[in-house]
Amino acid sequence: MIFDNFNFPLRYEEPIFRPPSEGNSILLQLTIGCSHNLCTYCEMYRTKVYRVRSQSEIEKDLFRIKKYYEKNSGSVFSKEQPRKIFLCDGDALGAPDSVLDFCLERIKFYLPWIARVGTYATATNILEKSEEVLKRLKVNGLEIVYLGLETGSDNLLKKVVKDVGAQDMLNASLRIKNTGIKLSTIIMIGLGGVDFLEEHALATAELISKTKPEFLSFLVTRPISGSPYYKMMEKGLIKQVSEFQCFDQMELIIKNINLPHENKIIFRANHVSNFLPIGGILGKEKSSILEVIQTAKRNATQSPLSLNFNGPM
Numbered sequence: 001m002i003f004d005n006f007n008f009p010l011r012y013e014e015p016i017f018r019p020p021s022e023g024n025s026i027l028l029q030l031t032i033g034c035s036h037n038l039c040t041y042c043e044m045y046r047t048k049v050y051r052v053r054s055q056s057e058i059e060k061d062l063f064r065i066k067k068y069y070e071k072n073s074g075s076v077f078s079k080e081q082p083r084k085i086f087l088c089d090g091d092a093l094g095a096p097d098s099v100l101d102f103c104l105e106r107i108k109f110y111l112p113w114i115a116r117v118g119t120y121a122t123a124t125n126i127l128e129k130s131e132e133v134l135k136r137l138k139v140n141g142l143e144i145v146y147l148g149l150e151t152g153s154d155n156l157l158k159k160v161v162k163d164v165g166a167q168d169m170l171n172a173s174l175r176i177k178n179t180g181i182k183l184s185t186i187i188m189i190g191l192g193g194v195d196f197l198e199e200h201a202l203a204t205a206e207l208i209s210k211t212k213p214e215f216l217s218f219l220v221t222r223p224i225s226g227s228p229y230y231k232m233m234e235k236g237l238i239k240q241v242s243e244f245q246c247f248d249q250m251e252l253i254i255k256n257i258n259l260p261h262e263n264k265i266i267f268r269a270n271h272v273s274n275f276l277p278i279g280g281i282l283g284k285e286k287s288s289i290l291e292v293i294q295t296a297k298r299n300a301t302q303s304p305l306s307l308n309f310n311g312p313m
């Protein structure tokens with residue numbers, strides 16, 4: 001299917017996903033699918049067979065993007081010209097070093113006006129790369145990595161069949177921080193249901209306090225029909241949380257994140273799965289963020305969230 005935004009010339013292998021903050025970025029598929037593809041709650045790439053795209057496929061896409069913007073330069077589009085590229089699909093950092101090196105070098109060659117390259121990564125992807133390689137990727141343009149940490153609870157990571165435990169999440173986060181690449185950590189509110197409310201919150205707050213990512217985002221777990229996670233909920237093996245409990249868990253996480261005075265984390269809960277957009281800077285705005293969450297909690301319903309969430313994920 002052709003991505004029909006102003007006749008944008010790339011043919012994507014759909015479905016395709018990106019973080020909310022990459023909404024205005026050019027999307028470039030470096031890999032197809034997810035190299036793990038087993039997390040019980042995730043159906044994003046279940047229909048895809050994982051593969052790394054060839055250098056010639058990547059080069060053709062970049063050439064088409066260059067031609068597209070050249071054709072439109074001087075028109076209204078030039079002002080809107082994105083300055084960011086996001087590498088898809090689910091864990092593009094898992095591509096071999098040579099493919100990543102090639103891609104970043106070709107982005108510079110064809111699209112020298114690009115100021116920032118971002119990608120999703122798993123902890124496994126990160127730990128498979130040496131610090132030296134990651135530093136080279138940073139020098140060549142990789143500016144931000146989005147890590148689906150989901151929770152700091154080791155038990156819960158195992159339960160949802162993440163491919164790593166909490167210690168690996170910690171090590172991977174610190175490795176990214178050491179390279180100077182910005183780290184954006186994603187947490188899944190409500191993951192594991194009622195039984196994990198407190199454990200998930202406290203372990204997550206501890207991990208965030210230790211890793212101090214530049215960005216932190218919350219999304220609310222919305223089970224996808226047919227997923228193993230959804231089936232466990234249908235059988236009553238995972239008890240669905242309420243809106244109230246989600247805000248309660250958010251409050252517990254934020255309250256328990258301890259940062260040295262000089263540290264700041266840009267916090268967002270603006271993914272479509274959230275009940276209302278919340279944002280701010282942790283530490284200096286921690287108390288105002290907590291006030292917003294506490295107000296939302298007072299107005300929240302106590303009945304379990306519907307299993308039929310229709311929003312895009």
Ligand code: SF4
Pocket residue numbers: 034035036037038039042043044045090091122148
């Ligand atoms: S690693 Fe990420 S993209 Fe892959 S299955 Fe798990 S949640 Fe989905």
